Amino acid sequence: MANIPENLRYSKDHEWVKVDGDVATIGITDHAQSQLGDVVYVDLPRAGDRFASHEAFGSVESVKAVSEIFTPVAGEVVEVNDALNDTPEAVNNDSYGAAWMLKIKMDNPNEADGMLSAEEYEEYLNANA
Amino acid sequence: MSTENLKKTPLNEVHRALHGKMVDFGGWDMPVQYAAGVIAEHLATREKAGLFDVSHMGEIWVEGPDAIAFVNRLTTNDVTKLVDGQAHYSALTNLEGGVVDDLLVHRFGPEKLLLVVNASTTDKDWAWITSQKRDEDVALTNASADYCQIAIQGPKALEIAQKFTDVDLSAIKYYHFTAGMFDGTDSIIARTGYTGEDGFEVYAAKSEAVRLWNDLMEAGAEYGMLPCGLAARNTLRLEAAMSLYGHELSDTISPLEANLGWICKLNKGDFNGREPMAKLKEEGLKRRLVGFEMVDKGIARDEMDVYAGDEKIGVVTSGSPAPYLKKNIGLAFVKTEFAKTGQEITIDVRGRRLAAQVVPTPFYKREK
Structure with missing residues (x-):
């Protein structure tokens, strides 16, 4: 059974977003980390970088594979989780907590409203299982 | 994902029960990793022990008065140097000196050899080997579907495997093997592997696979042994710099280029691909x-x-x-x-x- 917290928004690329005012915190879902297997490297952008919606902002590498990560919302990166440099395994162990990846100041603070709810994301996973 | 067109080893249900993440590996439905994950599986094999289902590998018997001469003509290593109960690593070469497959050649006797080949190339190898038969007095048997093969690898492999046989496993030298009873069934017990660790590869009747696997898993538990999927098998062999067919070796790669000069005995007499190989060596890689x-x-x-x-x-x-x-x-x-x-x-x-x-x-x- 996938771990899908109620209070987050989800993308079909398996990112989660937590909205606080006009800042979105972004990471990858439990389903995504489980598909990747043991994560050994997370490549993230720098604070100040700008991204459009659905643009790739970095990559997560497991022993077997590399997967791009996309931002579901447009804006400017205000903070990056540099701790993942030293503890990439946090993506496997705590994908919704310690393994948050970026904080983005959204150009449109309502953009995340269009994303999937926890229930919708679960349906999406089940439909694509 | 539909797996009905994929080939399955006799341990397929066991892998699923162990939460193996199944993938299509060269037409086989195989576990890429189990619940512990590739890193834990890899480390268990280096530090304790790892258990691998390698039943997808192919087994081809070559029997008859000309068995040694026939295999010597098809492969690069010198089969005449093998003694009974010894195996060596070799390459099955095409006429251009490229590699049809890499394989292990086991000598059971002067008229009986067992070739162990890669899973995804078994059909190709079989077609090639049978097409190469001339007037040699040999019988070829593709027995790939009859066997299971389980590899137990790592520093604790010997101790765990020894619980299942009266054969003194420590007396089997590296790249040697013996036929004997293992866990109550007729087996081939070879001190070979693909991990860079000491260990054994056990061949037995397919029908014995589940019992063998479960018994080994139970015995290995107290040693911290883990079942290992293809991902760990790959990282283990890569750390040991062993070649993987389709990556370091192919029909258009010479074994000389792949640092396998040590298995290419250019002076043993003629063999498939010897001339282009000698020419390549003379001209320089x-x-x-x-x-x-x-x-x-x-x-x-x-x-x-x-x-x-x-x-x-x-x-x-x-x-x-x-x-x-x-x-x-x-x-x-x-x-x-x-x-x-x-x-x-x-x-x-x-x-x-x-x-x-x-x-x-x-x-x-x-x-x-």
Whole structure:
């Protein structure tokens, strides 16, 4: 059974977003980390970088594979989780907590409203299982 | 995902019960990893023991008065040097000196050899071997569907495996084997493997597979043994710098280029591909397989381009994080003039040129 917290928004690329005012915190879902297997490297952008919606902002590498990560919302990166440099395994162990990846100041603070709810994301996973 | 068209080993249900993440591996439905994950599985094999289902590998018997001469004509190593109960690593070569497959040749007797070949190439190998038969007095049998093969590897492998047989396993030398009872069933017990560790590969009737596996799992538990999937098998063999067919070896790669000169006995008499191989050796190799270590942060992956300065000098054949060494490593074919240890290279990782360095292989060598 996938771990899908109620209070987050989800993308079909398996990112989660937590909205606080006009800042979105972004990471990858439990389903995504489980598909990747043991994560050994997370490549993230720098604070100040700008991204459009659905643009790739970095990559997560497991022993077997590399997967791009996309931002579901447009804006400017205000903070990056540099701790993942030293503890990439946090993506496997705590994908919704310690393994948050970026904080983005959204150009449109309502953009995340269009994303999937926890229930919708679960349906999406089940439909694509 | 539908798996009905995939071939399955007799342990398929067992892998699923162990939460194996199943993938299509060369037409076989195989576990890429189990619940513990590739890193834990890899480390268990280096430090304790790992259990691998390698029942997908192919087994071909060559029997008859001309068995040795026949296999000697088809492969690069010198089969006449084998004694009863000994095995060697070799290459099945085509007439151009490329590699049809890499394999193990086991000598049971002067008229009986067992070839163990790769799973995804078994059909190709069988077609090639049977097509090469001339007037030699040999009988060929593709017994791949009859056997299961389970590998137990790692420093505790001997102790665990010894519980299942009266055969003194410590007396079996590396790359030797014996036929004997193992867990109450007729088996071939070979001190071989594909991990860089000590260990055994046990061949038995397919019908015994589930019982053998479960008994080994139970006995291995107190040693911290883990079942290991294909991902760990790959990272283990890569740390040991062993070739993987389709990556370091192919129909158009010479074993000489892949650092396998030691299994190419050009003076043993004629064999398939000997002449082009001798010519290549005389003219000098244009490319060589090298090991490299990433200097920059980042992971090289298969098929990425390799550069020296602005010049493209080769391509990565296998690239991965190395879980035991905790480095990012790989194997690559490069132009011979860049194959020296210490050579600085860069690798095009999705558009970024990351620094790496040519290093000696194997990356990992166990302490004896």
